[in-house]
Structures are given as structure tokens and as C-alpha cells.
Amino acid sequence: MSEQDKTVKLSDNERLKRESNFLRGTIEADLQDEITGGFTADNFQLIRFHGMYQQDDRDIRGERAKQKLEPLHNVMLRARMPGGIINPDQWLAIDKFAEEKTMYGSIRLTTRQTFQFHGVLKPNIKGMHQMLDSxxxxxIATAGDVNRNVLCTTNPIESExxxxxxxxxxxxxxxxxxxTRAYAEIWLDGEKSETTEEPILGSNYLPRKFKTTVVIPPNNDVDVHANDLNFIAISENGKLVGFNVLVGGGLAMTHGDTATYPRKADDFGFIPVEHTLAIAEHVVSVQRDWGNRSNRKNAKTKYTLDRVGVNAFREEVESRAGVKFETSRPYEFTTRGDNIGWVEGIDGKHHLALFIQSGRILDYPGKTLKTGCREIAKIHQGDFRMTANQNLIIAGVPTEQKSAIEKLAREHGLIDDSHSNQQKNSMACVALPTCPLAMAESERYLPSLVEKVEGLLTKHGIADDNIILRVIGCPNGCGRAMLAEVGLVGKGPGKYNMHLGxxxxxxxxxxxxKENVSxxxxxxxxxxxIGRWATERNEGECFGDFVIRxxxxxxVKISKTDFHS
Incomplete structure (x- = not known):
């Protein structure tokens, strides 16, 4: 326990973690409780450390209340898939489970480069974990106060x-x-064993969620500034020699609380590749010990840096790791989207990036996306790569199989040449009806909003251009709207805060x-x-640059002082 923990009143989440017996709680007992479809007391929070959030269908909440029924409790599960790579057999298994055992039947690709199941009822939860394990x-650790799924640039071209x-x-x-062995004990019927310590995360785990990426310039497809810790790959002659390390990014905030704000990450410097794990461990350990455990709204790494100073945090990491950061090596970001369509890698293999609006893989009338992915998985010899932009790459396709995969993709609407640049550069979080935090529509609203924005671009003679547009249902940042050229943040039903730049x-x-506008x-x-941008912009000037110029x-140069001013 840090000195801070001894002298300040801690948030209740700290009690919850401390008393959880290393994340076990009474989850097993809750699983046997047939009176409620949900998890009770502390377990509602503890299941997050096991990768699940309790939700309900908010579209029918009112009607169930009239019938004196509790909300239709279910869980959303987020898988741990570092780098977003999944093989065809795994895909077929998750496809089958989604079809047979979830309320919505879909697979949803997320901005955390993994997939989610939505609408899993309590009787199917344990079987879900056992299916995944098989x-x-x-x-493990895809939610809660831990390091979450680690993102990695897909970069199918430079395969090595x-x-x-x-x-x-x-x-x-x-x-x-x-x-802790809690996950294996509860969900996989693993042998019970006593946990005595968490050497990196600590007995109370981290003060707040922690996100990490590995990114290969020039494509910032993982949005490094949305994350606590980022390793920017530096290569020489096509070989990885080390990383520039960026610390302290994060996008979540709270409406009406000026002490919260989105923040870019700071550049700590370069490290040779052999020091990667030591630096990762001790950025985490410093945040573990120095992060705010009394106010969760100010508990993320970004606030720790602003409170103690970037230099003090960096020096503490160096001291603990026994590694000195060198001067950062040159790099440049030029893109951050996915290259939709076919590309050929340096190894001669072909890679097909499929645009999946909002990452929702489901069969629609005339557009059987889920069936198409299933049929491709049955014949594909490479792997699938889920992207941080909610798209899917069919990777490692040999030349002789390319035409067969393209045929399936076109038959099922996975390739649609009518998709506009604006569609491909727009994104939304899940929001309603399943997310309990959503204040406004997001995923369900995005298609109609994009169509209207496309109309505006066409009206002003720039139909082939686009704006990075992102819509989120609340200010927690899941759809990364606080790194968009136009970011809409849900404030209430049909109302959004409009951010530009x-x-x-x-x-x-x-x-x-504009605040709280429809x-x-x-x-x-x-x-x-858009009309002004079309007529007044400099050559090659993007919308976000134009509105600032x-x-x-x-x-916004320094978020702490500029964001709310």
C-alpha cells in the first residue's frame, strides 16, 4: 500500500479489489443463483476483470418494469486477442457460439482490436469461457483496473x-x-490454489484501466494518443531495433467536470528492443503506486503525469527499470485508417481488408456478412486480423486462392464498391440498447448521419473527400471521438457535444x-x-487543420489548460 493509500480516503473500488480474494469474490455462488439473471454486490464489478460487463436490453427495460420483471440481464464479453490475430478454426468456433448462444447473434469487432459477444445469458456464461478456452x-483482463488487450498495427505489407x-x-x-488463478478456477474448473501476491499489478491492482499499443509508423491505426503506454516501432533495414515510448494518452472525460479531459501521450524516449518488458512493467508499476486511488475520475495515467510531472514519472521508471531512455528516433505518421481492398505483402501473400461498418458482423437482408466470414473461414489458409478501426483483414492469402476468397466476399456483401471514403472514415461505439452508460445513440445512428454528411460533401463538390467523423454515446471515449476531426459526444437523447479540430x-x-445540440x-x-473548407482550404489541407487555421x-496544445478554456 502506498503512502497515499494510508492518508486519504480511498474509492470504494479499492475496498472491493482488496476484499475480492484476488478477483474471486463470490462469483461462483452468484452463478448458481437462479433468482436473478444478474450478478450482485461486488461481483457486478469483479466480473469485469474476467472480461465481462453486465448489461441489459434498454429498449425493453420499461416494458419489463411494467410487468414487474427485472431488466433482462446479460453479459457482454470482450476477448483477449493481442494484435487482433485469430485463426480460421477459432473464427468458426466464435461464429457458432454467437449464432446459438447469444441474444443478438452477432460478432462485434471493437476499437480494441478484438471481438465482443453481446447478450450472453447467465446459464451460457461458463460454457462460453470453456468454448473459448478449447x-x-x-x-482475462480485457476490462477492469488492469492492462487490457494490447493493440498492434496490422501492417500486412511488411510481414516480417x-x-x-x-x-x-x-x-x-x-x-x-x-x-491470480481466479479465471481458471471459476470458469474452467481449474484446481484451486491460494494467491498470495500480484508482483506487477499489486494486491489492489491498478488505480484505473490501462491501455497499451505497439504501432508501426507510418500508420497510426491504433490511435496511440488514446492509450496509456505506446511502443512505436523503430526499424533498420526492415528489422525491429527498438521503440520510442509514449506515455499518458487517454480520451475519457466527464461532462461538466473541468478536472477531466482527453490528453495526448508524452514522448519518453527510445529504448532498445531488449528493454521492452522492463519498461512496460515499470511504467505500470509507477502508475500503480502513484496513481490516484481516491478519485476514479482522476485515476488514469494521464492525470498522474499532469500531477507529478512528466520528468519525475520518467525518472522513476528509469530508476525502477535500470534503463535510461535515449533520445527518440525519427518517425512520422501519415495515415491511420485501414487500406480497404487487396494489398500484396513483401512475402508475396495477399491481404484483403474488409470494411465492416461499426464492426458489427451479422447477416442483413441482401448482405450476409456473418455467413460470408464463416464461408471464407472454411477455406482460408492464413489468418484473420481484426483492426483497431473495427474492420477485418483476411491475411496471408496465396495467389491461387485469391479469386475464390474475393468471390465469397462479393457474394455476401463483404466487398461493396459503393462504400464511400466518408463511410470508411467514420466510427461509432456500441451505445444503445446494450451499453448501460450510453446517453445517446451511436452505432444505430451512424449510418444515417454518414449519409447526411456524404450529402453535404457532394453539395459542396468534394464527394470523394472525407472527414474523420466519430460518434460516441457518452464521454467515456470508446469510439475515440476525441481524436476525430468532428467528434460527437452523447449528452442526452438526440443531443451531442460537437467537437472540432x-x-x-x-x-x-x-x-x-457546440454543446448539447441536436x-x-x-x-x-x-x-x-464544409462549404468554407471546400472553397477556402489550402492544397491538401484536411478539415481539422482548416477549422483551426x-x-x-x-x-488544443496542452489539454489541462486548453481543452476547457
Whole structure:
């Protein structure tokens, strides 16, 4: 326990973790309780450390209340898939479970480069974990106050460099996992054993969630500034030699609380590749010991850096790791999206990136996406790569199989040449009806919103251009709207805060432009701004750069002082 913990009143989550017997709680007893479909008391929070969130279908909550029924409790599970790689056999297994054992039948690809099941009822939860384990997947530490799923740039072209980066993403994930056997004991009927310590995470785990990425420039497809810890791959002659380390990014905030804000990560410097795990461990350990455990709204790494100072945090990491950061090596981000369509890697293999709107893989009339992925998995000899932009890459396709896979993809609507650049560069979180935190629609609203924005681009003669557009149902940041050129953040039913001024490569936080506005207000504003952008922009100037240069919003340089000013 740190000195801070001894002298300040801790949040109740700290009590919960301390009394949980290393994340076991009474989850097993709750599983046997047939009176409720949900988890009770502390277990409601503890199941998050096992990769699940308790939810209910908010569309029918009112009707069930009238019938004197409790909400239709179920869980959402998020898998742990470092780097987002999944093989065809695994895909077929999760497809089968989604079809047979979930309320919605879908597989949802997430911005954390993994998949989620939505609508799993209590009787199916244990079987879900055992099914995943049987194909080599788990959901350990994909939620809760721990290091979560480690992202990695997909980069299908430079296959050798990607393989090295992916292996480090996997090593980091494994190194930072909780050591408790609670997951195996509860869900896999593993042998019970006493847990006495968590050498990296500590007995109370971290003050708040922690996110890590490995990224290969020039593509910032994982949005490094949304994450606590980022390893930017530095290569020489196609071989990985080390990483520039960025610390302290994060996008969540709280409406009306100016002490909370989205923040970019700070550059700590370069490390040779052999020091990667030591640096990862001790960035985590410093945040473990120095993070705020009394106010969860200010508990993330970004607030620790702003409170103690970047230099003090960096020096403490160096002292604990026994490693000095070197001067950062040059790199540049030029893109952050997925290259939809076919690309050929340096190894001669082909890779097909499929655009999946909002990551929702389900069969729709005339567009059988889920069936198509299943049919491809039956014949595919490579792997699938889930991207941090909610898309899916059919990777490692030999030349002789390319036409067969493309035929299946087209037959099932997985390739649709009518998708616009605006569609491909728009994103939404899940929000309603399943997310309990959602204040406004997001995923269900996105298609109609994109269509209207496309209309505005066409109206002003720039139909082939696009704006990085992201919509989220609440300010917790899941859809990364606080790195968009236009970010809409849910404030209430049909109401959003409108933020402007991010950029194409995801290295700038946007600023509030209009607060608590509905579509009938923000769309005319966007119409006017797109019109000005089309006629007044400099050559190659993106929308986010234009609104800052034109003085429409001020640039957010230092979030602590600039974001709310």
C-alpha cells in the first residue's frame, strides 16, 4: 500500500479489489443463483476483470418494469486477442457460439482490436469461457483496473516487421497479466490454489484501466494518443531495433467536470528492443503506486503525469527499470485508417481488408456478412486480423486462392464498391440498447448521419473527400471521438457535444464547438463549415487543420489548460 493509500480516503473500488480474494469474490455462488439473471454486490464489478460487463436490453427495460420483471440481464464479453490475430478454426468456433448462444447473434469487432459477444445469458456464461478456452482464447483482463488487450498495427505489407511487432504485443500482454488463478478456477474448473501476491499489478491492482499499443509508423491505426503506454516501432533495414515510448494518452472525460479531459501521450524516449518488458512493467508499476486511488475520475495515467510531472514519472521508471531512455528516433505518421481492398505483402501473400461498418458482423437482408466470414473461414489458409478501426483483414492469402476468397466476399456483401471514403472514415461505439452508460445513440445512428454528411460533401463538390467523423454515446471515449476531426459526444437523447479540430493522423485533440445540440443544429453548422473548407482550404489541407487555421476553434496544445478554456 502506498503512502497515499494510508492518508486519504480511498474509492470504494479499492475496498472491493482488496476484499475480492484476488478477483474471486463470490462469483461462483452468484452463478448458481437462479433468482436473478444478474450478478450482485461486488461481483457486478469483479466480473469485469474476467472480461465481462453486465448489461441489459434498454429498449425493453420499461416494458419489463411494467410487468414487474427485472431488466433482462446479460453479459457482454470482450476477448483477449493481442494484435487482433485469430485463426480460421477459432473464427468458426466464435461464429457458432454467437449464432446459438447469444441474444443478438452477432460478432462485434471493437476499437480494441478484438471481438465482443453481446447478450450472453447467465446459464451460457461458463460454457462460453470453456468454448473459448478449447480454441486457445480467453478474456482475462480485457476490462477492469488492469492492462487490457494490447493493440498492434496490422501492417500486412511488411510481414516480417509486423511479425516482430506482433510478438512483442503478445509478450507485453502475457507479462502484464494478473497472476491470480481466479479465471481458471471459476470458469474452467481449474484446481484451486491460494494467491498470495500480484508482483506487477499489486494486491489492489491498478488505480484505473490501462491501455497499451505497439504501432508501426507510418500508420497510426491504433490511435496511440488514446492509450496509456505506446511502443512505436523503430526499424533498420526492415528489422525491429527498438521503440520510442509514449506515455499518458487517454480520451475519457466527464461532462461538466473541468478536472477531466482527453490528453495526448508524452514522448519518453527510445529504448532498445531488449528493454521492452522492463519498461512496460515499470511504467505500470509507477502508475500503480502513484496513481490516484481516491478519485476514479482522476485515476488514469494521464492525470498522474499532469500531477507529478512528466520528468519525475520518467525518472522513476528509469530508476525502477535500470534503463535510461535515449533520445527518440525519427518517425512520422501519415495515415491511420485501414487500406480497404487487396494489398500484396513483401512475402508475396495477399491481404484483403474488409470494411465492416461499426464492426458489427451479422447477416442483413441482401448482405450476409456473418455467413460470408464463416464461408471464407472454411477455406482460408492464413489468418484473420481484426483492426483497431473495427474492420477485418483476411491475411496471408496465396495467389491461387485469391479469386475464390474475393468471390465469397462479393457474394455476401463483404466487398461493396459503393462504400464511400466518408463511410470508411467514420466510427461509432456500441451505445444503445446494450451499453448501460450510453446517453445517446451511436452505432444505430451512424449510418444515417454518414449519409447526411456524404450529402453535404457532394453539395459542396468534394464527394470523394472525407472527414474523420466519430460518434460516441457518452464521454467515456470508446469510439475515440476525441481524436476525430468532428467528434460527437452523447449528452442526452438526440443531443451531442460537437467537437472540432482533430487531424487526419490522430495527433491532435479536438475542441468543443457546440454543446448539447441536436442534429437540426449541428448539421447546418457542418454544412456551413464544409462549404468554407471546400472553397477556402489550402492544397491538401484536411478539415481539422482548416477549422483551426480559420479560427473556428482554437488548437488544443496542452489539454489541462486548453481543452476547457
Amino acid at each position: 480454441v486457445g482464447i480467453d478474456s 516487421l509486423h511479425q516482430e511487432a506482433y510478438e512483442w504485443a503478445t509478450k507485453i500482454s502475457e507479462h502484464l497479466l494478473p497472476r 482533430g487531424n487526419r493522423i490522430g495527433t491532435r485533440v479536438p475542441k468543443l464547438y 442534429e437540426d443544429i449541428f448539421l447546418p453548422e457542418l454544412d456551413n463549415l 480559420a479560427g473556428i476553434v482554437q488548437e
